[in-house]
Amino acid sequence: MAREQLSVLIPEDRLQARIRELGAKIRADYGDEPLTVIGVLKGSFIFMADIVRAIGGDVRCEFLGVSSYHGGTRTTGVVRITDDLRNPIEGQHCLVVEDIIDTGLTMDYLLKILAVRGPKSLRTCSLLDKPAHREVDITCDYVGFSIPDEFVVGYGLDLGERYRNLPYIAVYSP
Numbered sequence: 001m002a003r004e005q006l007s008v009l010i011p012e013d014r015l016q017a018r019i020r021e022l023g024a025k026i027r028a029d030y031g032d033e034p035l036t037v038i039g040v041l042k043g044s045f046i047f048m049a050d051i052v053r054a055i056g057g058d059v060r061c062e063f064l065g066v067s068s069y070h071g072g073t074r075t076t077g078v079v080r081i082t083d084d085l086r087n088p089i090e091g092q093h094c095l096v097v098e099d100i101i102d103t104g105l106t107m108d109y110l111l112k113i114l115a116v117r118g119p120k121s122l123r124t125c126s127l128l129d130k131p132a133h134r135e136v137d138i139t140c141d142y143v144g145f146s147i148p149d150e151f152v153v154g155y156g157l158d159l160g161e162r163y164r165n166l167p168y169i170a171v172y173s174p
């Protein structure tokens, strides 16, 4: 594996500390209300596992599979649902969990298709925010870290399906 192309941007201890903070803030905002957390696959699977435990309380986990990349480092702008939710979300407080918001196109699309299903509320949480390439005006309710304009991997984020298993976020330099 070409480890020399990676440099650590957010180490594991900072990730975990921030996720605990975010989880506590989210739980405080919803009080004792049940919350349906919707993880966007594949990139959010590791963050999802940690954030739902940090939120605690009455949480339901759902997953939505989307694909907007085809193995490269730039988005195609075309969002494709590869796996839909297994259950209805009507009348539920829903929180969409993403790994990263870059152009914002994926989140914008997801919010549109989920809003018409009648959730009680719909908010967004992203571990990373890369505002440099924003193409749509998206405000994320809960953000872990705002990062510079770099391609990052690790902690669920991939390059051509590699590096998802790194326990930290690293900048990938070709």
Ligand code: IMP
Binding pocket: 043, 068, 069, 075, 098, 099, 100, 101, 102, 103, 104, 105, 106, 107, 130, 150, 151, 152, 153, 157, 158, 159
């Ligand atoms: P957006 O639609 O441009 O906001 O991109 C959202 C998706 O692009 C994310 O869920 C990631 O899967 C992917 N993505 C964007 N930036 C990066 C990155 O730096 N590394 C890995 N994947 C990324």
